[in-house]
Amino acid sequence: MNRRRRRAVRLPVGAWCAAALVAMLVAPLAAGQPIDPSEVADLNPIGVLEGAAESVPGMEGGLSASLNILLLLTVLSLAPALLILCTCFTRMVIVLGLLRQALGTQGLPPSQVIVGLSLFITFAVMAPTMQRVYHEGVRPYADGEITDYTVAWERAKQPMRDFMFAQIEATGNWSGVYMMLNYRGIDTSDPGRLTRADVDMLSLIPAYILSELKVAFLMGFRIYLPFLVIDMVIASMLISMGMLMLPPVLISLPFKLLLFVLVDGWQLVVGSLMTSVVQPDMLVQTTSVVMTGGP
Numbered sequence: 361m362n363r364r365r366r367r368a369v370r371l372p373v374g375a376w377c378a379a380a381l382v383a384m385l386v387a388p389l390a391a392g393q394p395i396d397p398s399e400v401a402d403l404n405p406i407g408v409l410e411g412a413a414e415s416v417p418g419m420e421g422g423l424s425a426s427l428n429i430l431l432l433l434t435v436l437s438l439a440p441a442l443l444i445l446c447t448c449f450t451r452m453v454i455v456l457g458l459l460r461q462a463l464g465t466q467g468l469p470p471s472q473v474i475v476g477l478s479l480f481i482t483f484a485v486m487a488p489t490m491q492r493v494y495h496e497g498v499r500p501y502a503d504g505e506i507t508d509y510t511v512a513w514e515r516a517k518q519p520m521r522d523f524m525f526a527q528i529e530a531t532g533n534w535s536g537v538y539m540m541l542n543y544r545g546i547d548t549s550d551p552g553r554l555t556r557a558d559v560d561m562l563s564l565i566p567a568y569i570l571s572e573l574k575v576a577f578l579m580g581f582r583i584y585l586p587f588l589v590i591d592m593v594i595a596s597m598l599i600s601m602g603m604l605m606l607p608p609v610l611i612s613l614p615f616k617l618l619l620f621v622l623v624d625g626w627q628l629v630v631g632s633l634m635t636s637v638v639q640p641d642m643l644v645q646t647t648s649v650v651m652t653g654g655p
Contacts, residue, residue, distance in 0.1 A: 446520050446565060447486050448527070448637045450572040451579075452478035455633055458580030462587040463620065464613050481630060485637045492519035517561065519640075524568040525556055526640035531575050536567035579636070583629065587616050 444450070456474045497516025500506045506515070528534060538548045540563035548554065559567075594615065595608040619625075 442565075445569055446524065447482050448572070449478055449482040450569060451576045451636070452481050452633055454573070454576035455579050455583070455629070458577075459583050459625075459629055462580075462584045463616055464587075464609055465617075477630075481634060485634055486523075488639055489519050489523045521556070521561070521564060522640040524564055526638045527575075528568060528571050530638040531571055533567075533571035533574055536570040537563065540564075540567050575636070579632070586619070590616050590619065 453475060456478055460469065460474065493516050496519065497506075497512050497514075500515070501509065501512035506512045528537065534551075537559060538551070541548050541554075541559065544563060546554075546558065591608060591612050594612040598604070598606055598608055598611065
């Protein structure tokens with residue numbers, strides 16, 4: 361008897377839910393009572409989606425609206441990752457992570473501090489762009505001025521496109537854009553004929569990420585150089601003194617920390633990161649601007 365009870369308890373939660381649902385539907389039939397269609401409609405996921413679609417502006421309709429709801433939920437689940445990749449967060453977190461490795465402090469500062477600082481720096485840098493996204497796309501859709509969510513999406517993504525194009529143009533990393541366009545079958549032999557409107561988001565986002573990775577590693581290399589010089593000087597001094605068994609990192613770490621604190625390194629690095637991000641000109645409509653550079 362105990363074994364049976366244990367086996368019953370070990371049934372998955374989904375099995376219990378299915379059993380309860382079947383009991384709800386079979387019990388009225390066993391008692392000779394008809395099933396209320398409204399109760400069955402409440403259990404229908406398509407009906408639930410249709411009801412949700414009626415409450416969302418711009419998504420009225422039948423089954424297509426339900427599919428739109430599913431698509432919207434999918435996009436919202438991917439929104440945090442897309443927002444992180446489409447902003448300057450990648451540059452911030454990579455440079456600060458390389459700075460921690462250059463100092464040689466192992467896990468100090470912790471990864472939570474690095475990610476948190478990068479996130480708040482990103483908020484400060486992306487504030488003008490996010491304000492444009494809100495005022496041009498999100499707010500008109502929420503106020504009912506725009507009833508079609510596709511129009512709201514087109515208006516909301518334009519400031520993000522301006523920001524990503526501004527960073528690519530400032531760094532001159534157009535090679536990633538041409539690589540993505542060539543892979544998708546777009547002729548880039550004459551870049552003068554191409555406009556930024558020809559670059560869709562599917563090609564722009566990977567190219568922007570590649571540009572940010574390149575810039576971040578270049579900045580990390582420049583940060584690494586002074587600490588590398590200190591390590592080499594300490595290592596050469598220890599070798600000349602015959603202290604081969606003493607790790608050079610153990611001696612160079614206090615000197616690197618002292619140098620970094622004396623020059624106010626955190627403020628210099630964070631300030632350089634913030635000023636390295638170019639703010640797009642809000643008065644220029646970049647959809648008709650000709651792409652510069654070469655493949």
